[in-house]
Amino acid sequence: MSDPITEADLLAYVDEQLDPARRIEVEEHLAHDPEAAIRIMADLKDRDALRLLHAAPLPRPAESLLAAATRLERALTWQELGLKLRRVAAVVMLIGFGWFAHGQVGLGVTDSEASPTPPAFVEDALHSHETALVRARMVSQRETAAYDPAEILAETGIRLPALPEGWQVRDAQVFPSRDGHSVEIAVDAGDLGQLSLFAAHVPVFNVIDPTIARFDEAKTVYWQTGQLAYALTGTGSDKSIERAALRLSRKLQ
Numbered sequence: 001m002s003d004p005i006t007e008a009d010l011l012a013y014v015d016e017q018l019d020p021a022r023r024i025e026v027e028e029h030l031a032h033d034p035e036a037a038i039r040i041m042a043d044l045k046d047r048d049a050l051r052l053l054h055a056a057p058l059p060r061p062a063e064s065l066l067a068a069a070t071r072l073e074r075a076l077t078w079q080e081l082g083l084k085l086r087r088v089a090a091v092v093m094l095i096g097f098g099w100f101a102h103g104q105v106g107l108g109v110t111d112s113e114a115s116p117t118p119p120a121f122v123e124d125a126l127h128s129h130e131t132a133l134v135r136a137r138m139v140s141q142r143e144t145a146a147y148d149p150a151e152i153l154a155e156t157g158i159r160l161p162a163l164p165e166g167w168q169v170r171d172a173q174v175f176p177s178r179d180g181h182s183v184e185i186a187v188d189a190g191d192l193g194q195l196s197l198f199a200a201h202v203p204v205f206n207v208i209d210p211t212i213a214r215f216d217e218a219k220t221v222y223w224q225t226g227q228l229a230y231a232l233t234g235t236g237s238d239k240s241i242e243r244a245a246l247r248l249s250r251k252l253q
Contacts, residue, residue, distance in 0.1 A: 005029040010036070014043045034205060034226040041207055118213040122222050124177055125198035125231030126215060128184040147172040147185065156181040158199045158228060161251035164244070166190050179203045192244060195234040202229045210245045212238055221245035225252055 005026055012018050013026045030037040147169040149160045156174060158181060163169070171186040182200035189195045208224040221241050222231040230252075232245040 010040055014040060014047055037205070038207055038226060118211075118220070118222065119202070119208075119224070119229065120178070121198075121200050121202055121229040122213050122220055122231055124182065124200060125196070125220055125222065125233055126218065128175065128182070128198050129196035129218060129220075129233040131184070152183055156183065158183050158201065159252065160185070160197070160199055161230075161248040163187065163197075164189075164247060167195075170194075177201065189234070189244065192236045192240055193234060195232055195236075195241075195244070197248070198231040198233065200229050202227055210242060210249050212242055214238075223249045225249075 009018065009022065009026055013023060018026065030040060149162075152172075152174070153159050160183065163185075167190070168188045169185060170188055171184075173184045175182045175184060177200045180201035182198065185197040185199075187195050187197065202224065205227050206224050207226070208222070208229075210221050210223045213220045213222060218233050218235050219238060219241055220231050220233040221244075222229065223245065224230070230245075230249070232241060232248060234241050
């Protein structure tokens, strides 16, 4: 039985002071603790940013570590199915390779290659926004402005950010989604007009900073924290919707 993972182990992991075997044990621990994984990945990103600032090139992970991570993921594929498998594999990939690709060190990632393709939940968010607009036009569809984030969290497991002062909730609906529940909040956002805040469970653990996706009908800024995904959709300017989404994402931290 391996020793329990301590805060000292996590700090040593960020500082690359652990041997490969202990690193794998730390990554296994992070796979079962999404909040710790988010914190450690943020520390890794800060570490890499400081290295770039001081013109210190990031090293490619040792081949032995890459091979060990690959063996771990393959072993988990045969041992477990479902949600646990996806979370562990995603965390290993994010921690073992993600920040190196993000820093474009040794992996040949260019700005054009890094342009993200919107995840599937962004399409769901756009459809929910369109549905909210349809409901608003229909006399027979009564809007439900009773918005209780605590109740939504208790019933769906979806945590919603506090809305900015001045935003008025017009409608709040819980919908089924491809991976569980989703929530659609239609708001009057003052100068930003009518916006839709979408939140849903997603199958793969990830951390995505607010990113804009443009469509003919509207613009969506999406982000992800662990296994909860969010999207803010509207027709305002890119900058205004991006700023609003960034404020909302920070309220979840």
